Amino acid sequence: MELTRRDAVAALAAIGIGGGVVYGAFEFADRGVSDGTPSGTEDPDSLLETTVALAEVVYPPEVTEVEPFVREFVSGRIEDDDRHTAMVDAADALDARARSEYSASFYELDPEEGDALLETLGMSEVDPDPEGDERERIRYYLVNELLYGLLRSPKGGQLVGLENPPGHPGGLEAYQQGPDR
Amino acid sequence: MSATDRAPSERVDVCVVGAGPAGGIVAHSLAERGHDVVVLEAGPRVPLDERLERMERHQRPAHDWTEVWGMGGDRDAYTSTGDVDYPLNSTRIKGVGGTTLHWIGYTPRLHPKDFEMESRYGLATDWPIAYDDLRPYYAEAESAMGVAGAEDNPFAPPREEPFPMEAFPPSHSDSILDAACEQLDIDVHSVPQARNSEGYDGRSACVGYGTCHPVCPSGAKYDGSVHIRKAESEGARVLDRVPVQRLEHDPEGERVEAAVYATPDGTEHRQEARQFVVACGAIETPRLLLLSKSDIYPDGLANSSGAVGRYLMDHLLYLVTGRLAEPTGQHQVGFSTSVTHQFYDHEESTPGSFFVGFLNYAGPSPVEAALGDGGWGDDITAAMERSYGGHIGTEALVEQLPDPDSRVTLDPSETDDHGNPVPQIHWTVGDHGRATAEKAIRTQRDILEEAGASVDYATPAHSPLSGSHPMGTTRMGDDPDESVVDPRLRTHDLENLTVASSSVFPTGGAMNPTLTIAALTLKAAEHVDADL
Ligand SMILES: Cc1cc2nc3c(=O)[nH]c(=O)nc-3n(C[C@H](O)[C@H](O)[C@H](O)COP(=O)(O)OP(=O)(O)OC[C@H]3O[C@@H](n4cnc5c(N)ncnc54)[C@H](O)[C@@H]3O)c2cc1C
Ligand code: SF4
Numbered sequence: 173m174e175l176t177r178r179d180a181v182a183a184l185a186a187i188g189i190g191g192g193v194v195y196g197a198f199e200f201a202d203r204g205v206s207d208g209t210p211s212g213t214e215d216p217d218s219l220l221e222t223t224v225a226l227a228e229v230v231y232p233p234e235v236t237e238v239e240p241f242v243r244e245f246v247s248g249r250i251e252d253d254d255r256h257t258a259m260v261d262a263a264d265a266l267d268a269r270a271r272s273e274y275s276a277s278f279y280e281l282d283p284e285e286g287d288a289l290l291e292t293l294g295m296s297e298v299d300p301d302p303e304g305d306e307r308e309r310i311r312y313y314l315v316n317e318l319l320y321g322l323l324r325s326p327k328g329g330q331l332v333g334l335e336n337p338p339g340h341p342g343g344l345e346a347y348q349q350g351p352d353r
Numbered sequence: 354m355s356a357t358d359r360a361p362s363e364r365v366d367v368c369v370v371g372a373g374p375a376g377g378i379v380a381h382s383l384a385e386r387g388h389d390v391v392v393l394e395a396g397p398r399v400p401l402d403e404r405l406e407r408m409e410r411h412q413r414p415a416h417d418w419t420e421v422w423g424m425g426g427d428r429d430a431y432t433s434t435g436d437v438d439y440p441l442n443s444t445r446i447k448g449v450g451g452t453t454l455h456w457i458g459y460t461p462r463l464h465p466k467d468f469e470m471e472s473r474y475g476l477a478t479d480w481p482i483a484y485d486d487l488r489p490y491y492a493e494a495e496s497a498m499g500v501a502g503a504e505d506n507p508f509a510p511p512r513e514e515p516f517p518m519e520a521f522p523p524s525h526s527d528s529i530l531d532a533a534c535e536q537l538d539i540d541v542h543s544v545p546q547a548r549n550s551e552g553y554d555g556r557s558a559c560v561g562y563g564t565c566h567p568v569c570p571s572g573a574k575y576d577g578s579v580h581i582r583k584a585e586s587e588g589a590r591v592l593d594r595v596p597v598q599r600l601e602h603d604p605e606g607e608r609v610e611a612a613v614y615a616t617p618d619g620t621e622h623r624q625e626a627r628q629f630v631v632a633c634g635a636i637e638t639p640r641l642l643l644l645s646k647s648d649i650y651p652d653g654l655a656n657s658s659g660a661v662g663r664y665l666m667d668h669l670l671y672l673v674t675g676r677l678a679e680p681t682g683q684h685q686v687g688f689s690t691s692v693t694h695q696f697y698d699h700e701e702s703t704p705g706s707f708f709v710g711f712l713n714y715a716g717p718s719p720v721e722a723a724l725g726d727g728g729w730g731d732d733i734t735a736a737m738e739r740s741y742g743g744h745i746g747t748e749a750l751v752e753q754l755p756d757p758d759s760r761v762t763l764d765p766s767e768t769d770d771h772g773n774p775v776p777q778i779h780w781t782v783g784d785h786g787r788a789t790a791e792k793a794i795r796t797q798r799d800i801l802e803e804a805g806a807s808v809d810y811a812t813p814a815h816s817p818l819s820g821s822h823p824m825g826t827t828r829m830g831d832d833p834d835e836s837v838v839d840p841r842l843r844t845h846d847l848e849n850l851t852v853a854s855s856s857v858f859p860t861g862g863a864m865n866p867t868l869t870i871a872a873l874t875l876k877a878a879e880h881v882d883a884d885l
Contacts, residue, residue: 230729287730296727300415312415316724319733320413323720331719331734332741336685338563338718339412341571344550347524347561347685347713 174237175327180244182340183325218277220246222263225279227318229286232331235322245321255313258302262313265306269293290315359592359616361624365389366885368612368626370597370641372396373451374867375853375874376632377580378497382878384587388885391624392581392589393614395596395637396447397423399454399578404570411567414724421567422446422454427770428596431636435759435780437816439667444821445634449593450578452634452821453867455567457688458547458574459710460500460868462491464510466698466706467862470754474702476785477754477860481831481840484510487872494871495545498575499553502545508694518550520690521559524713526681526745527691533803534693539796544692544710547575547868554579563714565687595622598771599645600629600850606649608849615771628849628881632874635665635823635856639761640776642827642837655827655844660837662762664755664828665778666861668820669786673797674715674746675806681745684718689748696796697863704789706863707751709797716744745806749793750820752863753786761826782817790814822866824855842877849884853877 223246227238250256263278266289270278273289281289290296293307300312322328329337336342369380372394384390399407399422410416419425424442433439446452465484470477492514495502502516520543523531531541548565549558559573569576581591595614598621602609611623631638639662645654653661692710699705717725717740726736764777791814801808812818830836833845838857844850853874855866 230733232734233731234734290729295729296732298727300413300724302415312413315729316413316415319723319729320409320720323723324412329719332722332737333680334682334685334719334741336561336563338684338687338714338720339408341560341562342685344521344559344561344686347682347690348522349525349682 173234173327173330175235175241175322176237177240177244179325179327180241180248180321183241183245183321218267219250219260219263221277221279222267223259223314223318225281225286226266226314228283229290230315230318231322234331235327241322242318245318249317249321258309259313259317262309266310266314359595359622361622362389362391362590364625364627365391366626367391367628367630367881368393368624369630369632370612371451371632371634371637372449372577372581372591372593373632373634374453374498374577374580375870376451376630377577377584378494378871378874379630379632379853379878379881380584380589380591381580381587382875383882384584384589386882388882390584390589391626392584392591393595393597393612393624394449394591394593395428396449396593398449398593401572401578404568408562408564408568408570411564412718412720414721418567419443422448430767430769430775432764432767432775432777433780434777437780437782439778439780440819441636441776441778444819444823445636449581449591450576453576454578456576456821456867457566459689459865460495460498460545460547461694461864462510462512463862463864463869464697464706467860467864470860476702478830480859481829487869487876488512490872490875491868493875494868497580497875498547498868498871499549499556500545500547500868501550503543506542506694507540508697516545518553520545521548521550521686521688523690524682524686524711526683526713526715527711529677529681529745529804530711530747530800531691533800536803537799539693539800540695541691541693541711544689546688548688549573559686561686563684563687563718569687596771597641598773600631600641600654601645602647602649602654602847606647607847609847619771628851628885630851630853630877630881632853635826635854636761636776636778638852638854638856639826640763643763644773650846655837655846655850657846658834658837660757660828660835662826663757663760664825664859665759665761665780665823666753666755666825666858667780668822668861668863668865669751669753669782669790669817670820671749671751671790671794671797671812671814671817672746673749673794673801673808673811674712674744675801675808676716677743677745677804677806679743681715681743683713683715683741683744686713689713696792703785704792705752705754705785707749707789707793708863709747709749709793709800712746712748715746717741745801745804747797747800749790749797750863750865751786751789751793751817752861753783755825755828755860756781756783759783780819782815786817787814790817822855822861824858824861824866827852827854827856828859829857830859841880842873843880851877851881
């Protein structure tokens, strides 16, 4: 199942970024529409490299071509300055762990090494917490963030035969027709 | 909003306490008639453009669901002492829009029998008004809130006007349960709901976010903030985060003179008005009256009957869920599309009324399944396949009868963030409710089993979930010794104090209450207008 930049636009739209304007037009009329350019101050490049590499590890193997999706999705999400800062901090922390274990940046690890690093960090046991310790913030701002973006998109829903997963404004047809697999 | 923005207005025509749907509708109705209206609301304003983020808080496992609308803490402290725990902080929201920020939005009318329980069955008490008295207000409420519905319900009470919008078509999983019901001779039909099936009143049509409860990001689901905005556009003034501490009356105890409210910095102000409408929901309304006791009303304001806080009812909620071998397509919309009211108009006095609705959101959602698992990669697909799939379910709302010992009182041993005693909720279920529940649960099981599902959960008859529909705590009646408000919704004791809430319901039936609250509120607004 190939992910595309378009899927990311759909995921972002569901989250309200870049055209997710569905509350009566008059309500949100003055909200800006994203051109995909992050507005934060930090250079987002290393965040994008890290999240693309992480998505290769955390996304289910059925999902392919993650890079354009993740770049688009993360760029949209970091329009929110607070989330931008938090994601960059979490990515720096993950990177520091990669350096101490493998003497390389996270994006330089191959997926098996990335997976092993997440195991070493005990990521499957960690509670996601935006205000928690370093590992809890990595789980919240990176691992869960990427999974959340995917699962709210129709492509993510398709993993379980669902065209219109909760959190995605996919209209009223799908629920009447039932699952598509 | 600065502190001065929360200074009181000069004595106004009407002071409304509470900005839920009842407060919003009464404020709009009176402001539209040219009256000078101030609304005092305990909770905050919730900007519309925050709703997507609030939905995310609901969906992601890091966040407790109470974070969605900021519930709990000292502001919302309470105690529960009945035979069934009353989960108050999941049954009401404090904020502009009130509990409907979080509701699902089903809006059936009560049936004529609900107004006549004593004459028909010798149970409880009759309402002092009949279904026919409320009928025009029901139609007005449906158009004010925007109700999508169809006239396909053979058990529905009589109506003359069409629904404002077409009903939502049934879901795929409804068709599975519908086939089972056909075998069981149970008639299934659509659900009237305050949710836009097309653009309505400047708000979007439903786009299938599937998260209606607890938050609809599109605005397709009606909530009380709609009428607050309408009231403001008619000139009403709405103050948020100003919990009213007490109502003060004149020396004779005949009229309320002021609502004393606290601002976020703790300062107290007096809002004076010619008429007062309390619309704080069925727990905080009696609490405010009890907190407003005086020398003339030592047991609480408007409480010479002793009925304030008593006769607390809710709808008893029973879930029965199961699994099928085939996928059922849950969680694509956040609301039900089919129900049966076949068991509502009963012959014998007990078991009483209930209805069964089919769930479109049974079992965990894919996001919950995946993020709740803790794994990644392969594990995600496995977790989703394990947890998401053939879930199917029903819910039943069951009638309970009023009981004077089922009640809201003040608990002096615990105080809220302003030093006021918290509400103590003593909720009892009663034999009629339990017997009716047994029949409801049997019916739910029959439907699932006929559909070939293996039942994996059924709420026990003796410990229902709360339907989140508290009612009855300032009951309406003709006799001032037995009731708190008259059929005009005005308190028997004070001539300028009106109550707009399910707290005035003498009996509660089993239908979701908010359309009836809205209809009664529109009626009350006419009476208040006449008094001004
Ligand atoms: C999960 C859930 C699902 C529901 N689904 C349905 C449904 O499908 N159909 C249905 O009919 N009903 C449903 N309900 C119930 C529905 O939400 C309520 O019936 C309705 O909101 C009651 O309206 P109200 O205006 O009387 O009270 P509320 O909506 O509770 O509003 C009262 C307001 O008064 C304010 N207030 C309280 N005390 C004070 C004070 N001292 N000073 C100032 N302000 C104060 C509160 O902050 C609140 O904003 C549901 C409820 C829940 C929780
Ligand atoms: S499914 Fe529910 S949350 Fe989604 S748009 Fe419709 S009413 Fe709103």
